[in-house]
Amino acid sequence: MEIKILEGKCKELRGTVLKMINKASSGHPGGSLSMMEIIIALYYQKMRINPENPYDNSRDRFVLSKGHAAPALYAVLADKGYFSKDILDTFRAFNSPLQGHPDKKKLKGVDASTGSLGQGVSIATGMALGAKILNNDVKVYTVLGDGELQEGQVWEAAMAAAHYKLDNLTVIIDNNRLQIDGSTEEVMDVGNIASKYKAFGFEVIEVEDGNDIREILEALDVEVKGKPKCIIAHTIKGKGVSFMENQVGWHGKALNDEELKMALDELGWEG
Amino acid sequence: MSKLVATRVAFGEALAKLGEVNDKVVALNADLSGATMTNIFEKKFPGRFFNAGIAEANMTGMAVGLSEMGFIPFVSTFAIFGTGRAYEQVRNSIGYPHSNVKLAMSHSGINLGEDGGSHQAIEDIALMRVIPGMTIICPSDFIETYKAVFAAASFDGPVYIRLARMPSPVLKDMPFEIGKGNVLKDGDDLVIFTCGLMVHKALNVAERLKEDNISVAVVNLHTIKPIDKNIIKKYANNCKAIVTLEEHSVIGGLGDAVAEVLIKYGSHPIKKLGIQDKFGQSGKPEELFRHYRLDEDSILEDIKGFINSKCDRKE
Numbered sequence: 001m002e003i004k005i006l007e008g009k010c011k012e013l014r015g016t017v018l019k020m021i022n023k024a025s026s027g028h029p030g031g032s033l034s035m036m037e038i039i040i041a042l043y044y045q046k047m048r049i050n051p052e053n054p055y056d057n058s059r060d061r062f063v064l065s066k067g068h069a070a071p072a073l074y075a076v077l078a079d080k081g082y083f084s085k086d087i088l089d090t091f092r093a094f095n096s097p098l099q100g101h102p103d104k105k106k107l108k109g110v111d112a113s114t115g116s117l118g119q120g121v122s123i124a125t126g127m128a129l130g131a132k133i134l135n136n137d138v139k140v141y142t143v144l145g146d147g148e149l150q151e152g153q154v155w156e157a158a159m160a161a162a163h164y165k166l167d168n169l170t171v172i173i174d175n176n177r178l179q180i181d182g183s184t185e186e187v188m189d190v191g192n193i194a195s196k197y198k199a200f201g202f203e204v205i206e207v208e209d210g211n212d213i214r215e216i217l218e219a220l221d222v223e224v225k226g227k228p229k230c231i232i233a234h235t236i237k238g239k240g241v242s243f244m245e246n247q248v249g250w251h252g253k254a255l256n257d258e259e260l261k262m263a264l265d266e267l268g269w270e271g
Numbered sequence: 272m273s274k275l276v277a278t279r280v281a282f283g284e285a286l287a288k289l290g291e292v293n294d295k296v297v298a299l300n301a302d303l304s305g306a307t308m309t310n311i312f313e314k315k316f317p318g319r320f321f322n323a324g325i326a327e328a329n330m331t332g333m334a335v336g337l338s339e340m341g342f343i344p345f346v347s348t349f350a351i352f353g354t355g356r357a358y359e360q361v362r363n364s365i366g367y368p369h370s371n372v373k374l375a376m377s378h379s380g381i382n383l384g385e386d387g388g389s390h391q392a393i394e395d396i397a398l399m400r401v402i403p404g405m406t407i408i409c410p411s412d413f414i415e416t417y418k419a420v421f422a423a424a425s426f427d428g429p430v431y432i433r434l435a436r437m438p439s440p441v442l443k444d445m446p447f448e449i450g451k452g453n454v455l456k457d458g459d460d461l462v463i464f465t466c467g468l469m470v471h472k473a474l475n476v477a478e479r480l481k482e483d484n485i486s487v488a489v490v491n492l493h494t495i496k497p498i499d500k501n502i503i504k505k506y507a508n509n510c511k512a513i514v515t516l517e518e519h520s521v522i523g524g525l526g527d528a529v530a531e532v533l534i535k536y537g538s539h540p541i542k543k544l545g546i547q548d549k550f551g552q553s554g555k556p557e558e559l560f561r562h563y564r565l566d567e568d569s570i571l572e573d574i575k576g577f578i579n580s581k582c583d584r585k586e
Binding site: 057115121130 | 323337
């Protein structure tokens with residue numbers, strides 16, 4: 001797919017995300033916007049998916065370990081046709097399959113129920129291990145927040161992924177440098193993420209501008225043999241909406257109608 | 272009751288056998304493959320055995336990932352770590368999506384002995400019971416454990432199997448069906464609902480109570496969730512008093528599961544025997560059973576005391 005089209009998709013689905021959160025009056029806009037290029041690159045270019053048969057065994061798997069960025073996943077899945085776009089405005093509402101955090105039992109296309117930080121990456125590691133025993137070419141992708149790296153389980157999973165030489169696993173860090181209580185550096189500094197993953201035995205690729213879809217695609221295309229891959233994408237929280245960018249306050253706050261209008265205007269949405 | 276075998280041994284042998292007939296079965300362990308007896312499976316099927324190292328949280332999640340790829344993972348470690356340390360992983364990664372993962376945890380209860388209270392899980396049943404959709408089995412002996420392992424593998428959804436370290440008597444072979452209790456002895460004065468290593472003690476105590484002309488029924492509730500409501504109601508109505516007996520805290524375990532069934536059917540006097548809201552400690556299993564009043568003499572005494580004080584027993 002042409003880069004321009006992918007970039008247009010990012011803009012469009014940023015708007016979808018913000019509308020969902022506005023309608024729900026709750027949700028996590030900042031981290032949904034920061035990972036938009038990552039998830040678009042995966043679902044529109046890189047992953048082998050089959051929306052008509054969401055349980056196709058040969059599909060690549062995606063685990064949103066930072067489950068609070070569910071709006072980004074839902075916007076993509078709806079756009080890909082896993083379910084009707086009509087239900088996007090039921091996000092977080094009673095009886096909606098679009099739960100506050102992804103629930104695989106309720107929504108087609110969700111490969112793992114996540115939301116409790118640190119757990120998704122272990123599930124992804126197990127999936128990659130399963131694909132290895134089955135000797136198939138299924139690839140597993142998981143996206144973590146940089147705040148999530150404070151969970152000890154993330155490093156247990158890193159140890160196991162390298163130990164079992166899971167070169168079919170790609171761990172992507174959405175490194176937007178902010179978490180609920182402040183900057184990740186201030187709250188609990190994880191230190192040098194790249195050297196940590198290298199020390200655990202990963203091939204590490206740093207993406208200087210994680211909101212440039214070309215750079216993300218290049219990093220995803222790097223072939224690695226015999227060890228798992230970690231892509232550290234340096235992103236901007238709230239990317240695409242000037243008043244939200246790099247603002248910690250937009251981690252888990254909904255936009256009011258006026259803010260939504262301003263944001264959609266900026267993203268070039270009409271009506 | 273001559274032969275003594277631990278339920279963890281039965282599990283290890285059953286799992287290895289299961290591996291032969293079902294190539295989807297895989298095993299995960301957290302550096303306790305000898306203690307949990309999963310090393311038998313490991314030797315036979317090295318490509319389907321995964322040591323997660325001393326990292327229970329990740330082991331739990333990896334099992335979920337393997338189940339998503341179509342495998343039937345059996346996860347094993349000590350009960351205290353598998354259900355305690357990794358509780359929230361079990362709750363959110365296994366329970367919430369109803370993953371097809373089997374938790375077969377050994378070294379539960381005080382019979383673990385010398386390792387002491389830090390390692391003796393007395394709350395694992397309670398922790399697993401509050402997870403919606405979790406099936407809980409606490410087998411009483413070698414044969415029942417063997418059958419439980421096979422039943423769990425054919426069952427779709429999460430199952431917790433509670434295993435013990437200490438060798439225990441091999442009992443009479445009975446039919447095994449998840450969710451269906453077994454009547455091991457009939458009686459009408461008193462019923463003992465029990466599970467696990469307490470089953471054989473209940474049978475012995477029931478024999479001894481004959482001398483006092485007390486007719487005791489013994490019901491083995493190997494499945495604690497879903498509990499066999501019918502058998503509980505039936506024996507509660509037929510017997511004048513109810514005792515529950517378990518090697519677990521009296522809070523949240525088998526006793527509470529039985530009481531929950533009966534709470535809406537009027538006044539049934541119930542005595543819950545088990546660990547009375549205390550931690551375990553080091554010692555020989557028999558010393559610990561005596562201290563926590565789960566040896567046969569103490570059980571007998573407590574049942575007699577209950578009958579005399581609470582129960583209006585007609586002579």
